[in-house]
Amino acid sequence: MRYLYIVLLLGIFSFANAQSAKELLESALTKKEQLKFHEGIQLCEQAIAIDSTLIDAYFYKAGFHTALINKRNAAEDYKNYKAAVANYTKVITLNPKHAQAFFYRGGAHDAIGFLDEAMVDYIAAIKIEENQPEVYNSLGVCYAKKGKVEIAMSYFDKAISYDKSYGKAYSNKGNIYDMKREITKACKNWKKAITLGYTGNKRRYEAKCKQ
Numbered sequence: 325m326r327y328l329y330i331v332l333l334l335g336i337f338s339f340a341n342a343q344s345a346k347e348l349l350e351s352a353l354t355k356k357e358q359l360k361f362h363e364g365i366q367l368c369e370q371a372i373a374i375d376s377t378l379i380d381a382y383f384y385k386a387g388f389h390t391a392l393i394n395k396r397n398a399a400e401d402y403k404n405y406k407a408a409v410a411n412y413t414k415v416i417t418l419n420p421k422h423a424q425a426f427f428y429r430g431g432a433h434d435a436i437g438f439l440d441e442a443m444v445d446y447i448a449a450i451k452i453e454e455n456q457p458e459v460y461n462s463l464g465v466c467y468a469k470k471g472k473v474e475i476a477m478s479y480f481d482k483a484i485s486y487d488k489s490y491g492k493a494y495s496n497k498g499n500i501y502d503m504k505r506e507i508t509k510a511c512k513n514w515k516k517a518i519t520l521g522y523t524g525n526k527r528r529y530e531a532k533c534k535q
Contacts, residue, residue, distance in 0.1 A: 345371040345378055352384050361388040379418050383425060386411035390428065393435045401436060408432040423452040427459050439466045457483040461493045473500050491522025498525060507532060 348371040355364035368385035371378055389408035393401045412429035415422050430445030446463045450456060464479030477500050483493040498513035511533035514525045 345374040345381070348374070349378075349380055349384060352381075352388075356384070356388070356391075359391075361391050364388040377418060379415055379422070382411045382414040382418070383422075383428075386415070386425075386432070387428065390432045390435060393432070405432055405436045421452050423449045423456065426452065427456065427462070430459075430462065434462065434466065439469060442466055455486050457487040457490045457493065460486070461490070461496060464493070464496060468496070468500060468503075473503055476500055489520055491517040491520035492524065494520065495522050495525045498529075502528070502532070 348367045352364045352367040352371070355361070355367060365385055365388045368381045368388070371381040372385075375381070386408045389404040389411065392404040393408075395401065409429055409432055412425045412432065415425040416429070419425070426445045426449035430442040430449065433439070433442035433445060443463060443466050446459050446466070449459050460479045460483035464476040464483065467473075467476035467479060477497060480493045480497045480500070483490055484497075487493075494513045495517035498510045498517065501507070501510035501513060511529065514529040514533065517524070518526055518529060
């Protein structure tokens with residue numbers, strides 16, 4: 325009887341901890357919306373202290389660290405980069421088929437300027453799940469940064485082939501055409517992106533195309 329009582333207590337304790345960890349992560353998401361990234365990190369760490377196998381806690385924590393890379397303080401940026409990569413790597417260790425962890429870890433590499441590492445992770449994400457237009461777009465951006473504009477264009481086209489309404493890829497195609505001094509094609513793609521709701525190059529479109 326006493327053994328059964330102890331088992332029940334342990335079960336209740338585990339359930340309470342699970343509930344607490346879940347509540348902490350819900351609070352962390354609120355901090356994300358409020359752009360309070362440091363507070364979000366603390367909440368994730370508290371959740372991990374309750375359950376060290378909680379994948380979402382590491383995933384969210386990594387995202388907060390990536391968001392803190394702001395190109396203003398190199399030392400702080402690198403510190404947040406290392407923390408982001410470590411947490412995404414933990415996610416991948418717990419779930420090797422977590423395509424989003426590979427994609428976002430690639431984004432952390434990209435944010436700090438490590439393009440080759442970023443591309444390795446982007447390709448790994450695609451190998452797990454092929455239908456990811458945002459990953460093809462990110463690969464295209466990496467190639468564009470390397471000056472390989474034709475390869476970049478092929479990845480933007482690939483992104484669009486999976487999602488015809490992906491405005492960001494059209495906008496990036498416009499950038500490539502602009503680099504190649506094909507302004508008519510650039511304007512066409514920027515306009516398409518704006519029509520689809522992506523306004524990242526709206527000013528460029530207005531300056532170069534609406535004359």
